[in-house]
Amino acid sequence: VEPCGISISDRFDQFLNELNTVSSVDDLSNLSSVQRQTLNWLLNEDGLELCPEDDTLVQRYVTALIYFTTNGDNWTKCSKTDFTCGSNRLDDSPFKGKSSYLSPVSECDWAGITCNTRGKVAEIRFEENNLNG
Numbered sequence: 001v002e003p004c005g006i007s008i009s010d011r012f013d014q015f016l017n018e019l020n021t022v023s024s025v026d027d028l029s030n031l032s033s034v035q036r037q038t039l040n041w042l043l044n045e046d047g048l049e050l051c052p053e054d055d056t057l058v059q060r061y062v063t064a065l066i067y068f069t070t071n072g073d074n075w076t077k078c079s080k081t082d083f084t085c086g087s088n089r090l091d092d093s094p095f096k097g098k099s100s101y102l103s104p105v106s107e108c109d110w111a112g113i114t115c116n117t118r119g120k121v122a123e124i125r126f127e128e129n130n131l132n133g
Contacts, residue, residue, distance in 0.1 A: 004051035012043060014052030019061055038065045047104025056107065059121055063107040066124070070131040072101055077129055078111035085111050094125040 004011055016028055019039065027035040041064060042050065042057075050057050066072075067080070078085035078095050080102040086095050098111040108115035114123040 003049040006051075008043075011052065015039060015043060015057070018052050018057050022058055022062060023065075034068045035065065038068050041068070041102065046102070048106075056119065060107045063110065063113060063121065063124075064102060067101045074132065075101075075129045093127060 002008060002011065006014070016025060016039075019028055023035040027033045028039050030036055038061060042061060046060075046064075048060075050060060072079050073081070075082075077093075078098065078100050080100055082100050085100040086098040088096070094114070095111040098113070099105050099109045101110050101112075103110065106115075106119070107113055108119055108121070112124055112126050112129075113121055114125070116122040
């Protein structure tokens with residue numbers, strides 16, 4: 001069964017329609033762009049399997065786009081493969097108690113992200129985490 005009960009191509013088209021409010025269709029369609037890389041992650045790898053009508057789709061896309069545009073795989077802490085992210089009890093950084101970026105939890109639970117009571121990103125903080133881009 002396909003996520004959201006729609007075909008892969010319909011889901012792709014509907015994601016394009018929702019995300020063109022923050023990225024151009026040209027960028028989202030360009031196979032070598034970071035926007036397309038992020039879209040592909042949302043469609044094919046994201047464990048939450050969001051649907052096009054999900055209220056957090058654009059927010060999750062933008063926060064994931066930060067990861068891909070800053071070479072998140074090379075971050076010092078809390079990259080998608082850092083399974084110890086947020087576990088250091090002595091850590092007083094914005095990563096304490098948080099999950100790795102791109103993990104299958106709300107983006108509000110990703111390291112460096114703080115959301116308000118309505119689940120909207122209110123702050124993004126990174127401190128010397130080898131961001132590039």
